[in-house]
Amino acid sequence: MTDPILSVRNLNVTYLSSRATLNAVRNVSFDIGREKVAIVGESGSGKSTVGRAVVRLLTPSAKITADRMDFEGKNLLSLSERKMQDVRGRRISMILQDPKYSLNPVVTVGEQVTEAYRVHNKVPHKEAKERALAQLASVQIRDPAHVYDLYPHEVSGGMGQRIMIAMMLIPEPSLIIADEPTSALDVTVKLQVLAILDDLVRDRGIGLMFISHDLNLVQSFCDRVLIMYAGQVVEELRGDELGDAKHDYTKGLLASLPRIGDRRGRLSVLDRKDSWSMPVEKRP
Amino acid sequence: MRRGLEAMMISNAGILRTRFGTGLSLVASILVTLFGLLALTFVIGRVMPVDPVLAIIGDEANQETYNRVYQQLGLDQPIYVQFFRYVSDMVQGNFGVAILTGKPVIDDIIRVFPATVELATLAIIFGAGVGIPLGVYAATKRDRLADHIIRFLTLIGYSTPVFWLGLIGLILFYAKLGWSGGTGRVEIYYTGIVQPITGFLLIDSAITGEWDVFWSAARNIWLPAVILGTSSMAYISRMTRSFMLEQLSQEYVITARIKGLSARQVVWRHAFLNIRVQLVTIVALAYGSLLEGAVLIETVFSWPGFGAYLTSNLMIGDMNAVMACVLLVGILFIGLNLLSDILYRVFDPRTRS
Amino acid sequence: MTVDTRQNLTLRQWMTTEEVTNGRQAFVQKVYWGAVGFLQNPLALIGLAVIVVLLLVAAFAPLIATHDPLAQDLGAALQPPSAAHYFGTDELGRDIFSRIVFGSRITLYIVMLVSVIVGPIGMAVGMTAGYFGGWTDKVLMRVTDIFLSFPSLVLALAFAAALGPGLENAVIAIALTAWPPIARLARAETMTIRSSDFIAAATLQGAGSIRILRHYIFPLCLPSVIVRITLNMAGIILTAAGLGFLGLGAQPPAPEWGAMTSAGRRFMLDSWWVVTMPGSAILIVSLAFNLFGDGLRDFLDPRHGR
Ligand SMILES: Nc1ncnc2c1ncn2[C@@H]1O[C@H](COP(=O)(O)OP(=O)(O)OP(=O)(O)O)[C@@H](O)[C@H]1O
Ligand SMILES: [Mg+2]
Numbered sequence: 014m015t016d017p018i019l020s021v022r023n024l025n026v027t028y029l030s031s032r033a034t035l036n037a038v039r040n041v042s043f044d045i046g047r048e049k050v051a052i053v054g055e056s057g058s059g060k061s062t063v064g065r066a067v068v069r070l071l072t073p074s075a076k077i078t079a080d081r082m083d084f085e086g087k088n089l090l091s092l093s094e095r096k097m098q099d100v101r102g103r104r105i106s107m108i109l110q111d112p113k114y115s116l117n118p119v120v121t122v123g124e125q126v127t128e129a130y131r132v133h134n135k136v137p138h139k140e141a142k143e144r145a146l147a148q149l150a151s152v153q154i155r156d157p158a159h160v161y162d163l164y165p166h167e168v169s170g171g172m173g174q175r176i177m178i179a180m181m182l183i184p185e186p187s188l189i190i191a192d193e194p195t196s197a198l199d200v201t202v203k204l205q206v207l208a209i210l211d212d213l214v215r216d217r218g219i220g221l222m223f224i225s226h227d228l229n230l231v232q233s234f235c236d237r238v239l240i241m242y243a244g245q246v247v248e249e250l251r252g253d254e255l256g257d258a259k260h261d262y263t264k265g266l267l268a269s270l271p272r273i274g275d276r277r278g279r280l281s282v283l284d285r286k287d288s289w290s291m292p293v294e295k296r297p
Numbered sequence: 298m299r300r301g302l303e304a305m306m307i308s309n310a311g312i313l314r315t316r317f318g319t320g321l322s323l324v325a326s327i328l329v330t331l332f333g334l335l336a337l338t339f340v341i342g343r344v345m346p347v348d349p350v351l352a353i354i355g356d357e358a359n360q361e362t363y364n365r366v367y368q369q370l371g372l373d374q375p376i377y378v379q380f381f382r383y384v385s386d387m388v389q390g391n392f393g394v395a396i397l398t399g400k401p402v403i404d405d406i407i408r409v410f411p412a413t414v415e416l417a418t419l420a421i422i423f424g425a426g427v428g429i430p431l432g433v434y435a436a437t438k439r440d441r442l443a444d445h446i447i448r449f450l451t452l453i454g455y456s457t458p459v460f461w462l463g464l465i466g467l468i469l470f471y472a473k474l475g476w477s478g479g480t481g482r483v484e485i486y487y488t489g490i491v492q493p494i495t496g497f498l499l500i501d502s503a504i505t506g507e508w509d510v511f512w513s514a515a516r517n518i519w520l521p522a523v524i525l526g527t528s529s530m531a532y533i534s535r536m537t538r539s540f541m542l543e544q545l546s547q548e549y550v551i552t553a554r555i556k557g558l559s560a561r562q563v564v565w566r567h568a569f570l571n572i573r574v575q576l577v578t579i580v581a582l583a584y585g586s587l588l589e590g591a592v593l594i595e596t597v598f599s600w601p602g603f604g605a606y607l608t609s610n611l612m613i614g615d616m617n618a619v620m621a622c623v624l625l626v627g628i629l630f631i632g633l634n635l636l637s638d639i640l641y642r643v644f645d646p647r648t649r650s
Numbered sequence: 651m652t653v654d655t656r657q658n659l660t661l662r663q664w665m666t667t668e669e670v671t672n673g674r675q676a677f678v679q680k681v682y683w684g685a686v687g688f689l690q691n692p693l694a695l696i697g698l699a700v701i702v703v704l705l706l707v708a709a710f711a712p713l714i715a716t717h718d719p720l721a722q723d724l725g726a727a728l729q730p731p732s733a734a735h736y737f738g739t740d741e742l743g744r745d746i747f748s749r750i751v752f753g754s755r756i757t758l759y760i761v762m763l764v765s766v767i768v769g770p771i772g773m774a775v776g777m778t779a780g781y782f783g784g785w786t787d788k789v790l791m792r793v794t795d796i797f798l799s800f801p802s803l804v805l806a807l808a809f810a811a812a813l814g815p816g817l818e819n820a821v822i823a824i825a826l827t828a829w830p831p832i833a834r835l836a837r838a839e840t841m842t843i844r845s846s847d848f849i850a851a852a853t854l855q856g857a858g859s860i861r862i863l864r865h866y867i868f869p870l871c872l873p874s875v876i877v878r879i880t881l882n883m884a885g886i887i888l889t890a891a892g893l894g895f896l897g898l899g900a901q902p903p904a905p906e907w908g909a910m911t912s913a914g915r916r917f918m919l920d921s922w923w924v925v926t927m928p929g930s931a932i933l934i935v936s937l938a939f940n941l942f943g944d945g946l947r948d949f950l951d952p953r954h955g956r
Contacts, residue, residue, distance in 0.1 A: 031690070032666075032683070070554050094559075102557035114548035119570045119646055128566075132557045164646040180556070333796035338808070345812040352812070449693065452944065456937035458888055460895045461911055461929030464918055472919045589801030593892055597915075607804075608896055611811045623800065623808045630799045 017044035018188050018220045019067065019105075022081040023295055026062050029074050037062045037075075039244045042296040045188065045220045049211075051231035051252070052224045053266075054241030060224045063241075064190045067222075068101055085187065103133040106181035107190040111197040112173025116165035122173075123149070123161030126180045133184045148179045152209055171202030178209060189213070190222040195230075207234060228255070228266055240266075243290040262289050327631060332384075334627040339383050342620035343370070352616040355396055387624065393617035397610060402621045405606060411496025412482060413595070413602035417587040419522035424529035424587075425580050431530075432537025436545060437564055447534065454531030459590045462524050463597035470520055478517035480599035487513045521598045525590045529583035536579045537572070544568040573644045581637040585630045694945020700938030708754040717745035719752040719905045728921045738923040740914060746923065749905035750931050756906045757935060760821055760890045760899075765879045767825040772832025773875055777863055779833070780840030791837070794830040802827040802885070803892050810898040817906075820899040824889050828882060835878050839871045877946060884939035891932045907932050 026038035038059045043050065052060045066077050069089065082089045085104060092100065109115035117125060126145040127138065134141070142161075149157035152175040165173060174194060181189060191210065195203040211234070214221050225231050231238050232255045240248040240263050248260040258264050265283045346352035350366050358366075371379050386392070392402035428451075435447040470477040478484060482498050487510045494501045499518070502511040544550065545568055553563045588604070595604035603622065610618040642648050664675065665682040688694055707714055716736070723743035731738045737746035779790040797805070802824075809823035843849065844867070852862055893899040894908025902909065907928040914924030 031687075065551075068555060070551060098557045098559055100557075101555055107551075107555045109548055109552060111548070115552045117549040117553070117567050117571070119573075119644070120567070128558075129556045166647050177552075180552075184557075329792060330796060330799065333792060334799065337796055341808050341812045345809075445693075452940050453933070453937060456884060456888075456933055456940050458891050458895075458908070458911075458929060458932045458936070460892065460908075461925065461932065464911065464915060464925045464929070468918055468922055468925075586801045589803040592803060592807065593895065596896065607807070611807060611896065611898065614811065616811065619808060619811050623804060626801065626804050627796075627799050630801075634799075 017046050018085060019045045019222075020081060020083045021067070021079060024063065024066060024077070024079040024082065026059070026066050026071065027076045028072075029076060037244055038066065040293065040295050041241075041244075041246050043239055043246065043249070045222055047214065047218045047220055048236040049214055049221045049223055049234065051235035051238045052222065052241055053226055053228055053231055053238060055226060058241040059244040060226075060241055061192050064107065064192050064222060064224055067190060068105055068107060069097055070101075099133070102129060102181075102186065103184045104186050105188045105190065106184070106186045107192065108174070108177055108181055108194045110193040112165065112168075112170060112177050113197070115177060116173060118165050121162050121164055122168060122176045123157075123163075126161075126176065126183060129180045130183045144183060145179070148183045149176065152176075152179045152182075153205070154179070169202075170198050171205060174198060174202075174206050175209065178206070182213070185217075186219065188220040188222070190224070192224045193226070194223075196225075196227075229270060245290075245293050247289060247293065260289075261286060327635070330631055331628070334624060334631075335384050335387055336380070338620045338624050338627075339380055341623070342616045343379065343383065344376070346616060349616070352614060353393070353396075355613055355615065392621035395610065395618045396613060396615045397618070402618045405618070406603065406621060406625060408493075408496075409601060409603050409606045411493070412498070412600060413588070413591050413604060415497045415499065416518060416522055416525060416594075416600060416602060417584060417591060419518060420526035420587055420590075421529060421580065421584045423523055423526035424533055424583060425576075427526075428530040428533030429537050429576065432534035432539075433541050433564060433569065435534065435538045436541035437560065439542060439545075444538075448538070451531040451534045454527045455535070457528070458593075459524065459528055460593040460597050462527065463521065463594050466520050466524050467597070477520040478513060480517075480597075482517055482601065483510055483513040484517075521594050521600060525587060525594045528590060529587060532583055532586075533576075533579055537576065540572040540575045541568060544571045547571075574641050577640045577644065578637045581633040581640075585633045588626055588629065688945055691945045693941045697938040697941030697943075697945060700934060701942060704754055704758065704935055704938070707751055708758045711751050711755055715745075715748035715751045717748040719744065719749040720903050721745075728917060728924070730921070731923055737927040738921070740910070740924050741917055746910075746927050749910060750907065750928060753905040753907045753910065753928070753931065754935075756817070756900055756904060757887060757890070757932075760817070760824070761883050761886050763821045764825045764828060764886050764890075765883070767821070768828045768832055768882075769875060769879055771825070772829040773836045773868070773871060775829070776833035776836025776838075777840045777867055777871060780837035781844055781859065781863055781867065783841075787837070790833070794833050797827065797830045800827070803889050806889055806893060807896070807898065810893055815898045815901060817900040817904070820890060820893045823893070823898075824886055827889075828886060831882070832875060832878060836871050836875055839874055840867050843867050843870050880939070880946065881943040884936040884943065887932065887936045887939065 021044070022042045024038055024041040025036065028035040028037055041059075041063055052063060054060050062071065062075075065071050066075075067082065067084075067089065069077065071077065077090065079090060084100070087100075089097070089100070116122060123142070123145055126148060127141045130136075130141045130144050130148075131138070136144075146157040146161060149160060154160050154172065154175055160168065160172070160176070168176065174197075178194075189210075194210070195206055198206060207230075210221060210223075213219060223231065223235055232252050235252045238250050238252055238255060239246045240250070240258075240260065242262050248258060248263050250258060250263070255263075255267065258267060262283075269283060342352070343349045349370060349372065350363055353370075354362055354366050367373075371382055374382075390403050392406075394400065395402045395405050398405055431447055431451070435444045438444045438447075466477075467480075471479050481488070491498065491502045491505055491507050491510050494504060498514045499511060502508070502514055541564070545564075547568075550563055550568060553567045554560070558566065591600075591602060592604035592607055594600065595602045596608050599605070603625075607619060607622040610622070665679055670676045670679065721744065723739070725743065726735075726739050727741055727743040729735055729739040729743075735745050735747065737750065740746055740749070775790055775794065779787040779794075805827045806820075806823040809826050810820055813819035813822060849862060849866060852866055857865075890899060891906075891908035891911075894906040895912045897909070897912065900906035900909060902913070910928035911925050911932075914921070914928070918925045
């Protein structure tokens with residue numbers, strides 16, 4: 014691992030409501046350097062909550078605590094909201110799942126990319142627009158000038174996701190959180206988007222937090238994998254060492270994956286154990 | 298689905314759901330609605346009253362007038378012939394003669410209408426100008442004290458009888474504080490100085506340079522306008538809050554926050570753009586229902602507009618004039634409906650392609 | 651109520667547990683959380699309390715009133731509020747407090763009567779349109795739209811003018827303008843219910859249209875229609891007061907609040923109480939219905955809001 018850009022120790026997130034409190038994330042610790050780190054886990058295990066806690070964009074009902082949440086030498090939890098706005102977009106940005114919903118439907122996609130640049134760089138609109146066009150081209154959009162003036166409903170899902178990536182890259186952040194960026198895309202488009210993300214990490218040396226529930230995908234795509242279950246990280250492995258998993262949950266997940274050339278008649282089903290939800294050890 | 302008061306506010310108003318089609322179907326749809334309006338006013342004005350002739354000429358007319366009107370209405374004819382006559386009269390703008398003024402109803406309406414439009418326009422500017430920011434603010438402070446206070450105040454505004462508020466306003470701002478002029482459009486001694494050009498007294502007096510009249514008119518109009526605007530302010534702010542909450546839970550709001558925009562910038566640069574369409578409809582609708590308030594407020598403030606004309610004709614039971622007014626309100630509503638439909642297309646890119 | 655005893659849950663636990671075992675429990679939980687939300691909403695409770703007080707006042711008006719609401723005493727005209735006359739007296743020396751107390755009966759009378767008329771009309775139109783669809787639907791909804799294209803007070807004015815002034819005619823006029831939203835709601839509900847499986851099953855068993863409408867669709871439409879009517883009551887009160895103010899509602903000397911406000915106008919500059927008191931009564935009651943209706947939303951849809 015390279016020097017960590019983001020270092021998180023014992024992150025806890027609690028959703029408070031009038032009925033109950035929900036410990037959505039419990040004592041999660043990890044480091045991310047200039048590499049691709051995956052967070053996998055089933056639906057509701059708290060992956061998105063971790064991602065959004067890092068940029069402090071959870072609903073007001075969520076309480077975030079951590080022993081440490083250091084990013085480029087700053088403690089994100091102690092930053093003022095004003096300072097946090099400088100971090101968002103410029104240093105850390107985030108790609109959401111479905112461009113159909115994550116782009117503003119009544120603003121042209123080009124303006125949305127331009128705005129992302131202008132939030133952090135006080136330049137004339139014309140200059141920002143040129144940057145945006147260049148950025149659109151860099152995510153393999155063929156006719157940026159044409160695409161610039163389209164509205165989100167006029168672009169395809171894959172194109173929308175590339176626009177989203179362009180928008181998030183334009184202020185040149187050092188960490189990108191991608192929350193299931195390919196789940197809403199079909200297979201061929203998915204591969205294109207992954208290739209773009211892959212190039213980013215390699216060429217620009219940025220860190221990528223890749224949230225997914227596709228174990229197959231992450232084991233070939235990511236350097237390291239955190240497995241989450243019921244709000245906790247139950248195991249941390251290198252992508253290429255996933256086969257050596259020790260935790261029952263991870264093994265169970267791997268066993269339930271379909272494999273080509275496998276002769277077994279039916280896939281195994283997870284046999285859940287209560288012990289998996291027991292608190293794991295804290296990290297110093 | 299929206300529930301509770303907001304749902305009721307929307308569905309009690311027809312305007313919101315009739316999205317007209319385009320082209321031919323648009324024209325057809327408007328014609329059918331107009332025809333329906335005529336049928337309804339025909340039933341109210343000519344079929345429901347026990348003696349439609351008396352309903353038009355009043356009790357005191359002599360036998361000769363009675364016979365003449367009886368002939369005119371063709372009451373000896375079958376009902377569909379009467380209806381046909383009625384429709385053709387209305388289409389030609391022939392609404393009959395008003396007993397009160399002895400002039401054609403249509404001329405009367407053209408004369409009094411600008412006073413109401415002037416009042417209603419200022420009222421809607423107040424209502425939207427205060428209501429929209431208030432609603433947006435309440436949405437951003439959801440479930441916090443400010444939100445509760447705003448919601449409660451708007452509910453009071455929505456529950457207050459407008460005629461009573463007008464009276465209280467007169468007691469307070471005219472009699473006690475002297476901040477506003479009394480009733481009517483200007484002080485008595487200024488009436489008749491400015492000849493109507495546009496019919497809007499504020500504009501006419503400014504054009505002709507009669508600044509004394511202008512100031513007197515301004516002193517007299519602000520109070521009825523604010524009071525008339527209060528209930529639409531309450532309505533607009535509640536709807537704005539509800540629309541805004543819906544937008545603030547959308548994913549694109551997160552996207553905009555991630556870019557580094559402040560919560561406030563996200564509200565005005567992103568979420569607000571998405572509620573423009575709905576706001577336009579709501580404001581058009583509120584403008585239409587201001588006519589309802591105008592009937593009461595004009596009575597309170599002796600405002601010589603359309604509402605006062607309608608009520609004074611109601612008092613003497615001149616159904617010709619009353620039905621003409623009612624028809625006009627209906628047509629106005631259709632017009633507003635159409636307008637909001639057009640603006641809808643302008644503001645929402647998704648309807649264009 | 652029988653509770654799932656296998657797990658030895660208390661009733662409260664059964665109503666709040668996350669592990670729902672059947673549809674009935676899910677329904678009871680929904681109502682429970684709704685009721686909890688309603689009780690935690692102080693404004694809705696205040697609204698409910700005011701409505702209850704209004705009902706009590708109307709029921710026991712003769713006991714509560716201090717004077718005969720119609721008794722004139724010209725010697726004691728336009729007296730300010732005092733121990734003898736809590737809200738003062740009007741231009742004919744009548745006790746305003748007692749008139750307001752008795753006026754609550756008129757207000758409730760209008761609200762109830764309008765609701766009783768509007769419900770069946772709205773449901774009949776809406777259910778017919780929604781169930782039969784096609785041209786029936788088109789025609790009925792077009793008629794509904796036409797009624798909706800007037801502000802309700804203006805249309806009520808027109809009806810009241812055609813029918814002549816008077817309390818009963820005012821009720822009819824308001825009812826004639828208040829049914830379209832109910833019809834729209836009943837239509838929407840009917841359309842959802844119509845497409846469900848149990849209606850298909852009933853049809854297969856040979857149930858006729860009338861039978862399906864009466865026995866299957868009507869009971870399912872009823873709750874939401876009742877709720878909507880409750881929500882409309884504040885509007886009905888204001889329209890009725892407006893008609894009264896314009897002289898088209900209850901006729902003098904009946905102590906109708908809108909008419910009282912109107913009568914007080916000539917004296918209001920010297921005697922503020924003659925308009926302030928009856929107007930406040932209208933405001934408080936219509937506000938109460940609005941607060942109650944607003945709280946009802948959370949009660950009906952617990953997920954909404956928090
Ligand atoms: N705003 C919220 N208020 C209350 N609880 C929430 C909120 N958002 C998420 N949760 C709860 O927190 C837990 C974790 O949710 P989260 O969205 O982080 O899961 P996830 O792993 O991203 O799931 P998915 O794969 O479905 O996206 C879930 O139990 C969820 O119900
Ligand atoms: Mg998620």
